Amino acid sequence: MKSGKNTYKMLGLGLLLSITISCAPQTESETEINTEIETDKVSPGLPSWNDGATKEAIISYVEDVTNSGSANFIPVADRIATFDNDGTLWSEQPIYFQFFFALERLKAMAADHPEWKTKQPYKAVLENDMKTLMAQGEKGLLEIVMATHAGVTTDEFDKLVKDWIATAEHPAKKKPFKEMVFQPMLELLDYLRANEFKVFIVSGGGIEFMRPWVEGVYGIPKDQVVGSSIKTKYSYNDGKPSIERLAEIDLIDDHEGKPVGINRYIGRRPVFSAGNSDGDLDMLRWTDSNELKTFKLYVHHTDSIREYAYDRKSHIGTFDEGLDEATEKAWTIVDMKEDWKVIYPFDK
């Protein structure tokens, strides 16, 4: 592990803030996405976005770079868009959702590990003693990552995640995690794809944690997911090949790891990038260094009623240096409260 901050992001372990939120469903029902083709661009289908500078900036960019008569025209092969996941495509409070998966899995494994009853950090997890768990520090977190994410085959892990995501619910919202995605961002993904952008997730979350469900939830293929990973080992026994997940870090796809992950998996700079925290800043800088016209989008969590409000001092999705740099460089900052008509699909 490179740093405590990165360990945080990878497992999703932050302070277990007990924020209670009330959900105020919106009454708008502009659900139709208009994808009529006119000459070489596609009409924006962003019904959940309020009219204003943010929406206008997005549309203006897309219409410019897809207009074959524009000096800023971008060939289709270069239309790479990268999206952070936690806090950008779905919520991340009170802690990264992957952490709930890890806790549930640890508890499910406990029957086979009687020694955990007296051994930290497992004891703290089994006793829901978050204070003691936090006191275990980075080493304890890493142990939880490895205990819950390694030691199984890739097929087995895929099934574990699928089973969990099918039913797991957010403790405060009482909604399935997989429904706590941002409706306006789903529309943005569709809008970009309709304009022949190839959309990737580039997340600090685990790549194998995301792959089992992102196709169904975001329409993003498994091979267009970049994330943190552990090493694997192939074996061939009795005519049966399998891949085992090892208790060894491969890539921490956060902060400076995001451009590395983008280079490894995508092989070219994006032209469009979206994030919500300082962990995304290097991805946006990398995007900004593209010679083609680029678009940098930051989602600012400003809605304490419908979602959560946090930025500079949050233990999850800290948005401090990124907020300053985005402001200074006039990157586009989504004000969730002002720019989004609805937050979640179930709010529509």
Add this chain to the structure above:
Amino acid sequence: MKSGKNTYKMLGLGLLLSITISCAPQTESETEINTEIETDKVSPGLPSWNDGATKEAIISYVEDVTNSGSANFIPVADRIATFDNDGTLWSEQPIYFQFFFALERLKAMAADHPEWKTKQPYKAVLENDMKTLMAQGEKGLLEIVMATHAGVTTDEFDKLVKDWIATAEHPAKKKPFKEMVFQPMLELLDYLRANEFKVFIVSGGGIEFMRPWVEGVYGIPKDQVVGSSIKTKYSYNDGKPSIERLAEIDLIDDHEGKPVGINRYIGRRPVFSAGNSDGDLDMLRWTDSNELKTFKLYVHHTDSIREYAYDRKSHIGTFDEGLDEATEKAWTIVDMKEDWKVIYPFDK
């Protein structure tokens, strides 16, 4: 480095066989690819393939798994096809073409390294003394890999490869390397794509060596290339981000590394895989373990006149264990001499 065999494959350093070949251009001119859509399948456009069991097996498979009424129907998202590169999509004799790039680059760098005149393995390269070079063993090879492939930014390396591939020629064929691709395989790639297969390269060659030219040559996007890699490091100085290539192995995408690479980059098992050597066997086994109906294709180099003839005892692209297993399991084996009307596009 894991083994001498893998080092061989990664850099393309084998015995510098001085095979001289004569090129016998074919007279066929069936160049039109028929991609008419009829109901839910696409007519095979494989004009450079002779009629026979091999061509029939390919078409029969594709028509079956793309027929929505078939019990073997494969949803589009699962139509993953993986192709080895060296010896499968382009030639690989007398040595992997990437090695010619490494030698040329080493010589170009020599002016800045006067010490190389007296230091092995550099001295041997500069003096074209292949016998001494071979005697340096794995350690010497690794030094050449790192000297020629690391220590530059990703942008710089991209330019080096592009400049080289634009003009570099095969020593015997006197043709640009980028034209020494197999016409029947280009048609197969097109045929699969027309049937909504997502086509990937999965090669022991360097991922960053392939990415600069595979889009133009094969129509395969950079992000659909899996290959051997070295580690990289992101830095941000004076407001400028860059990624440096480090002298440290990341992934050897050969033999047991191919399923690992497939899992890392693609995240699901292929349904269609093609290779030509024992280095591809684990990829074909991994494909074969898919629950969906799969197709395993081996290209057997049997044409000593139009290309090269080699298999069990070749130092490049050894095809021994793979040949036995493919025969035993009735996988499809292309007999280049019998099955292909032309080898290269310039033969048409």
